[in-house]
Amino acid sequence: MSSSKSVGLREKAAKFLSDQVYLPYVGPISIWILLFVFAPLGVVLYFSFLRVGPFGQILNSFTLEHYRLMLKPTYIQVFMRTFVFSFGTNIICLLIGYPLAYFIVRCGGKWKTFLMFLVIVPSWTCYLIRLYALKTLTGNGGLINEALLNLGLISSPLNILYTPFAVVLGLVFGFLPFMVLPIYASLEGLDPSLLEASEDLGATPLKRFFTVTLPLTKGGILAGTILVFIPSLGEWLVPMLLGGAKVMMAGNLIEEQYIKLGNIPAGSSIAVVLTTIVVLIIYLSVKMGGEEVLERMM
Amino acid sequence: MKMKNFLKGKREVYSFMAGALVVLLLLAGLPACAPAAEEEGPAAGETAYDKYVASLSEGEYPVPCECFEQAQEEGELNIYDWAEWWPEEIYTDFEEEFGVKIVRDNFASEPEVVAKFKLNPEMPYDMITGVAIRSVIQIMQLDVLQEINHDWLPNVSAYIGKEFTEFEYDPGAKYSVFSDYGTDSYWYNTEYVDDARIPSWAVLFEPDEKYKGKITLVDDMFKSLAGALAYLGYPVDSDDEAQLAEVRDLMMNLKPYVMAFDSYPKRLALEGEAWISQGTYGDGFILNKESGGVVTAQPTPEGSRLLSDLLLIPKGAPHPAVAHCWINYLYRPRTTAFLCGSIGVQPCSQASLEFLPEDMREWWARVPEGYVASCGVIGERAVTGKGLELRTAIWEELKS
Amino acid sequence: METKNITSKILPVSAILVYLFLWLPTIVLVVLSFSNNKFGIKWEGFTLRWYADIINNVGIRNALKMSLTVALVTVVLSTIIGTLTAYGLYKYKFHGKKFLRTSILLPITVPYVVTGGALLVFFTRVVNIPLGYPSIIIAHVTFSAPLATFVVLGRMGRIDWTLEEASADLGANVLTTWRKVTLPVLLPAIIASAALIFPWSFDDFTITYFVCGIGTTTLPIYVFSQLRYGATSVINTIGTIFVVLPVIGLLLMNLLQKKKVS
Amino acid sequence: MTNKNSAPCVELRGVVKKFSGLVAVDHVDLKVEQGKVFSLLGPSGCGKTTTLRLVAGLEMLDEGDILIDGEVINDVPAYNRDCSTVFQTLALFPHMTVEGNIAYGLERRKVDKAEIKVRIGEMVELMGLGGMEKRHPAQLSGGQRQRVALARSLVLRPKILLLDEPLASLDRKLRKEMQVELKRIQREVGITFLYVTHDQKVALSISDIIAVMANGKLEQIGSARDIYETPKTKLIADFMGASNIFPGKARDKAGKNVEIETESGLKIIALKGKDKDGNSKEITGVSVHPELIGISHKGTDVKVGNKFEGKIVEMIYQGDFIETKVVIGRTGEQITANLGSEFGQETQFSPGEEVVVYWNPASSNILLG
Numbered sequence A: 001m002s003s004s005k006s007v008g009l010r011e012k013a014a015k016f017l018s019d020q021v022y023l024p025y026v027g028p029i030s031i032w033i034l035l036f037v038f039a040p041l042g043v044v045l046y047f048s049f050l051r052v053g054p055f056g057q058i059l060n061s062f063t064l065e066h067y068r069l070m071l072k073p074t075y076i077q078v079f080m081r082t083f084v085f086s087f088g089t090n091i092i093c094l095l096i097g098y099p100l101a102y103f104i105v106r107c108g109g110k111w112k113t114f115l116m117f118l119v120i121v122p123s124w125t126c127y128l129i130r131l132y133a134l135k136t137l138t139g140n141g142g143l144i145n146e147a148l149l150n151l152g153l154i155s156s157p158l159n160i161l162y163t164p165f166a167v168v169l170g171l172v173f174g175f176l177p178f179m180v181l182p183i184y185a186s187l188e189g190l191d192p193s194l195l196e197a198s199e200d201l202g203a204t205p206l207k208r209f210f211t212v213t214l215p216l217t218k219g220g221i222l223a224g225t226i227l228v229f230i231p232s233l234g235e236w237l238v239p240m241l242l243g244g245a246k247v248m249m250a251g252n253l254i255e256e257q258y259i260k261l262g263n264i265p266a267g268s269s270i271a272v273v274l275t276t277i278v279v280l281i282i283y284l285s286v287k288m289g290g291e292e293v294l295e296r297m298m
Numbered sequence B: 001m002k003m004k005n006f007l008k009g010k011r012e013v014y015s016f017m018a019g020a021l022v023v024l025l026l027l028a029g030l031p032a033c034a035p036a037a038e039e040e041g042p043a044a045g046e047t048a049y050d051k052y053v054a055s056l057s058e059g060e061y062p063v064p065c066e067c068f069e070q071a072q073e074e075g076e077l078n079i080y081d082w083a084e085w086w087p088e089e090i091y092t093d094f095e096e097e098f099g100v101k102i103v104r105d106n107f108a109s110e111p112e113v114v115a116k117f118k119l120n121p122e123m124p125y126d127m128i129t130g131v132a133i134r135s136v137i138q139i140m141q142l143d144v145l146q147e148i149n150h151d152w153l154p155n156v157s158a159y160i161g162k163e164f165t166e167f168e169y170d171p172g173a174k175y176s177v178f179s180d181y182g183t184d185s186y187w188y189n190t191e192y193v194d195d196a197r198i199p200s201w202a203v204l205f206e207p208d209e210k211y212k213g214k215i216t217l218v219d220d221m222f223k224s225l226a227g228a229l230a231y232l233g234y235p236v237d238s239d240d241e242a243q244l245a246e247v248r249d250l251m252m253n254l255k256p257y258v259m260a261f262d263s264y265p266k267r268l269a270l271e272g273e274a275w276i277s278q279g280t281y282g283d284g285f286i287l288n289k290e291s292g293g294v295v296t297a298q299p300t301p302e303g304s305r306l307l308s309d310l311l312l313i314p315k316g317a318p319h320p321a322v323a324h325c326w327i328n329y330l331y332r333p334r335t336t337a338f339l340c341g342s343i344g345v346q347p348c349s350q351a352s353l354e355f356l357p358e359d360m361r362e363w364w365a366r367v368p369e370g371y372v373a374s375c376g377v378i379g380e381r382a383v384t385g386k387g388l389e390l391r392t393a394i395w396e397e398l399k400s
Numbered sequence C: 001m002e003t004k005n006i007t008s009k010i011l012p013v014s015a016i017l018v019y020l021f022l023w024l025p026t027i028v029l030v031v032l033s034f035s036n037n038k039f040g041i042k043w044e045g046f047t048l049r050w051y052a053d054i055i056n057n058v059g060i061r062n063a064l065k066m067s068l069t070v071a072l073v074t075v076v077l078s079t080i081i082g083t084l085t086a087y088g089l090y091k092y093k094f095h096g097k098k099f100l101r102t103s104i105l106l107p108i109t110v111p112y113v114v115t116g117g118a119l120l121v122f123f124t125r126v127v128n129i130p131l132g133y134p135s136i137i138i139a140h141v142t143f144s145a146p147l148a149t150f151v152v153l154g155r156m157g158r159i160d161w162t163l164e165e166a167s168a169d170l171g172a173n174v175l176t177t178w179r180k181v182t183l184p185v186l187l188p189a190i191i192a193s194a195a196l197i198f199p200w201s202f203d204d205f206t207i208t209y210f211v212c213g214i215g216t217t218t219l220p221i222y223v224f225s226q227l228r229y230g231a232t233s234v235i236n237t238i239g240t241i242f243v244v245l246p247v248i249g250l251l252l253m254n255l256l257q258k259k260k261v262s
Numbered sequence D: 001m002t003n004k005n006s007a008p009c010v011e012l013r014g015v016v017k018k019f020s021g022l023v024a025v026d027h028v029d030l031k032v033e034q035g036k037v038f039s040l041l042g043p044s045g046c047g048k049t050t051t052l053r054l055v056a057g058l059e060m061l062d063e064g065d066i067l068i069d070g071e072v073i074n075d076v077p078a079y080n081r082d083c084s085t086v087f088q089t090l091a092l093f094p095h096m097t098v099e100g101n102i103a104y105g106l107e108r109r110k111v112d113k114a115e116i117k118v119r120i121g122e123m124v125e126l127m128g129l130g131g132m133e134k135r136h137p138a139q140l141s142g143g144q145r146q147r148v149a150l151a152r153s154l155v156l157r158p159k160i161l162l163l164d165e166p167l168a169s170l171d172r173k174l175r176k177e178m179q180v181e182l183k184r185i186q187r188e189v190g191i192t193f194l195y196v197t198h199d200q201k202v203a204l205s206i207s208d209i210i211a212v213m214a215n216g217k218l219e220q221i222g223s224a225r226d227i228y229e230t231p232k233t234k235l236i237a238d239f240m241g242a243s244n245i246f247p248g249k250a251r252d253k254a255g256k257n258v259e260i261e262t263e264s265g266l267k268i269i270a271l272k273g274k275d276k277d278g279n280s281k282e283i284t285g286v287s288v289h290p291e292l293i294g295i296s297h298k299g300t301d302v303k304v305g306n307k308f309e310g311k312i313v314e315m316i317y318q319g320d321f322i323e324t325k326v327v328i329g330r331t332g333e334q335i336t337a338n339l340g341s342e343f344g345q346e347t348q349f350s351p352g353e354e355v356v357v358y359w360n361p362a363s364s365n366i367l368l369g
Helices: A005-019 A023-047 A065-069 A073-107 A109-124 A127-138 A143-151 A164-189 A192-200 A205-216 A218-234 A237-241 A250-260 A264-297 B010-033 B045-055 B065-074 B088-098 B110-119 B133-141 B154-159 B221-232 B241-257 B266-270 B281-290 B320-330 B333-343 B350-355 B358-365 B385-399 C002-032 C049-056 C058-091 C097-109 C112-126 C133-156 C162-169 C174-203 C206-211 C219-229 C233-261 D048-056 D098-108 D113-127 D142-154 D172-189 D200-206 D224-229 D234-239
Strands: A050-052 A058-062 B076-082 B101-107 B127-131 B176-189 B215-217 B258-261 B276-280 B294-297 B306-312 D010-019 D022-032 D037-041 D063-068 D083-086 D160-164 D192-197 D209-214 D217-223 D244-252 D257-262 D267-271 D283-288 D294-297 D306-317 D321-328 D334-340 D354-359 D365-368
Touching: A023 A264, A023 C058, A023 C097, A023 C112, A023 C133, A050 A264, A065 A264, A073 A109, A073 A164, A073 A218, A073 A250, A073 B385, A073 C002, A109 A164, A109 C002, A109 C233, A127 A143, A127 A164, A127 A237, A127 C002, A127 C219, A127 C233, A164 A218, A164 A237, A164 C002, A205 A218, A218 A250, A218 A264, A218 C112, A237 A250, A250 A264, A250 B110, A250 C112, A250 C206, A264 C097, A264 C112, B045 B065, B045 B088, B065 B320, B076 B320, B088 B101, B088 B320, B088 B333, B101 B110, B101 C219, B110 B127, B110 B133, B110 C112, B127 B133, B127 B320, B133 B306, B154 B320, B154 B350, B176 B221, B176 B281, B176 B333, B215 B241, B221 B241, B221 B276, B221 B385, B241 B258, B241 B385, B266 B276, B266 B281, B276 B281, B281 B294, B281 B358, B306 B320, B320 B333, B333 B350, C002 C233, C049 C058, C049 C233, C058 C097, C058 C133, C058 C174, C058 C219, C097 C133, C112 C133, C112 C206, C133 C174, C133 C206, C162 C174, C162 D083, C206 C219, C219 C233, D010 D048, D022 D048, D022 D063, D022 D209, D022 D217, D037 D048, D037 D200, D048 D083, D048 D160, D048 D192, D083 D142, D098 D113, D098 D142, D113 D142, D113 D172, D142 D172, D172 D200, D192 D200, D200 D224, D209 D224, D209 D234, D217 D224, D217 D234, D234 D244, D234 D283, D234 D365, D244 D267, D257 D283, D294 D334, D306 D334, D321 D354
Parallel strands: B076 B101, B076 B127, B215 B258, B215 B276, D037 D192, D037 D209, D083 D160, D160 D192
Antiparallel strands: A050 A058, B127 B306, B176 B276, B176 B294, B176 B306, D010 D022, D010 D063, D209 D217, D244 D257, D244 D283, D257 D267, D283 D365, D294 D354, D306 D321, D306 D354, D321 D334
């Protein structure tokens, strides 16, 4: 304790440096996020308050006009549709994804890996091309209609393509694997005897399923929900390709404003609203399901 | 996340890496299999120009030596155009002849081009092809185009029809050169559509009950609404509130009949999914060749909209001389004819007509005399201010 | 018992239906890629000409090259950043750690359209980053570095970190320990994240669509403009390659594995 | 071993380590003699592992000095310290072969390749790992992995080998085998061991010197025998498996014996000589190992200092002995005695029987405050 002041300072500096050892690790991402996430989002927020000139130039004057425009019935309708579709997609994905995951886990062994593989591989194919393939399949002259016609089940082709139904179908088609994966992971994490017990106890297996298995896989379901619901909210390719560009979702509004009309402030305001909603939902679901869901997402 | 279940041990990981490597090699090998296309041009500058001049056929004028030499130095041409539109030979022949490399990017809609200019006035493309007058107007307002040096375009001076250089938005074609033109129309499938009103727009805009969900409209608000305006007898670039209100009502009535918005519903039309489709008269030619059942109606008596494909050189163009060579090259009568014959558009030069394929010449011959002249152009009124605002409102309501 | 019978019958049937739903479009696509039909929508006899076509198509070749380059650079950059980040988050306590963790989640959760749009505006109006390779790669890394972070982070809990101490104890300094122990031990996690990022980056359309520029048409962008213009058989063919390549990769991996075992 | 330097191999002087305010190691002083096996024994959380990590350089100390061969090494980083650690988890590099693992430290020390080869060969032979050189840790059995971990450290010929409960993950039988093996190896290489464990049996069988730690402090240092037979405090006695612990106060210190009266009034006689620290600390009780207690039928005349009448309440067969619990009739204390089964004693007694328990005053161990 007899050390002079300067030594104390040097020690302090050395200590400070040795305390910052984490910097080389988290420094790069911090800078990256600051530069390419926060800054652009900030710019979007800023632009969303700017006025637009007659030729679409951005003027440096403040306005709330773009946000006011969002209250237009057409916009509200689009946002409502976005929600309904995303929610519906989520429910459908859950309803068909859960039994599938359950089935796969029950199959066990080598089959398990193979069956899971079958779920994942389609998602490695170019998303656009998959949607295109779905389009080919569901068209009036597509395989489905042709098969139904040949079987005599229908007399005239079903209108599937370019309907809201086609949009939801496309969303489910695109995001189903994201629901199956976390549910599969949480089911697999369960004690296998629990699954067996819920079947062998005979009397009320369904009840057991609802009282034991389902609550235990809640985390997986929540994670799946986040993984499906969030991207559905921002989707724009499906409505464009399968909805015939007439069943718009919020993502289409943004794309249209940014790219088609080049109205950056208007596009920005929609982007701000959509992002706020998404972040809010994530926040709420994390609060509800706790950190655990967050961990599961990884 | 996804891989978790597959990559449990280290061995799997290494095997996966090996597998991935093989896949990558396969992918990388693909391009290598293809024949090398690029060839070096003649070495010495002077002889190169002479050679170039000598290689020209009759009726083809060379660009001035100055332009040619500058182009040789620039060595590259960045083109921004529609995908898979013009035949590949147009590009490869040019590359070979001028010894330059063409880099092409595609846009999916004209507003995309305008939007890109708004974001980046110095867009480094040398050539923008296939944009319509109304996009040119929007782009010109941004002051991002280079003035075209007509001294470097002897073929254009020799062959372009005077009517294509006298437009109000760009007199003397200082900033934009027509490459071709056409008119809007609609196609119908004879198997399903039998309507006495053909060839009126009425078939499309006030369709029979049985065509519900069988109609496609062009996914572009200017073009789509221009058809409706023409049908109602109004100028296609109207910015009149009352007229556009009528258009709105018409379109909202039409909404349940619309299957999809698609700018080029080739597949839908050919497959017989769409029975009536808004589309150009020239595309109709291509479709009719593919399937005789798809017939094109040239809307009469209402008239139609003149479609225009223009060539632009942005201010930010790094290779302007090559761009001039390109325009001049396109205006060789044989090249013009080949281009127009392949994509179903009308040439702006009379000299090229004789080189058009026979069936195409017949197709154009069916257009009544004076029809083109009667067609309106989407001009400034439609693309700025109130015209734009009213259109956007209708469009959003229609599509939401 | 009754319910048990019902579920054990219904489950396989419903599973088969779901698989059919997931695979039928792809199967149809693969089959039609060999069809002689010009638009690739009907079966009109076997042909390989579309495959010959894509080999000869300069546009596709360039797009493929572009996509591969972007995906490779993205994988390298984002696994480096992601691994470092995961390590920092796992090993150290520091101010704002929770905030950083949440922030990293942001790029993954913000809709693609917004990310793409925001970056486009940012690149063109605020900083002058040329649209093209730089913009696409930055945009891709922005999305995939967090992804890599979380994949690697998820694996870190399963690693025995005394390995690092053992290495130090045996005389290795910090850098050598990273090189010789930490990195090899994290390698499976890094590869797992690369295996996730590579196809994502190769496939991404939306973000790329917003920020792509001159001469940077990636394969999905190419496919998109093809789709806009109307059907061509080439799309079936490209799609088939997209399906077949990963499957070949996985089969090879399986084969190699078996060989090693025997 | 030819070291004539009188300095101990490792010395700790007043070492303190705190973790966010909590004291994990509290002014520890100890000396480890060259060539000995020195064990740090204590319950989990007592600070023994932290002490080891301080010596290894994996933690930096807050106060005091650590010396190796008489030199202060407080600021020497782990990778430059002349000691090597065998970790509880073994921490074998999973991506390296047995050979690679063993060679790792030598490579870091830039030993030339030929030399590395020779030394690996020696180690493989010493450890009986012949034929395993090319295997990965995952392909080895628990015992083999143990040997590889040892080999990896020993090949460096460190001044001192630090072992952090290296046998904890093994099953009982293997653990016993490895104990013997460890002892053999230590004898052969003559390297000083600093061995951390919470298992008193392992510590007793392997150590020359044992230091018992509790709550970050050193409680007692001594030979294995010392610690086992004469634990100084109740805590140590308990930890060393003396199941008969009687808190009490010294009554009569006259003569060569001490009489200690427990709280319930039981009077136990202990040998005074055992009270090593003299009168510096207060006597707080007595402990007796159960194997030192005999049982006779009631009425048998036993001529031993401590004898009490009681009733057998429980007899638990443990294989090599019978754990017999006797409740003293007068005071109600429970005494556990381990009866050898060799003379058929289990048939001589049965639960419920009135018996006499007895032990020699020399077996009574005095506990201090």
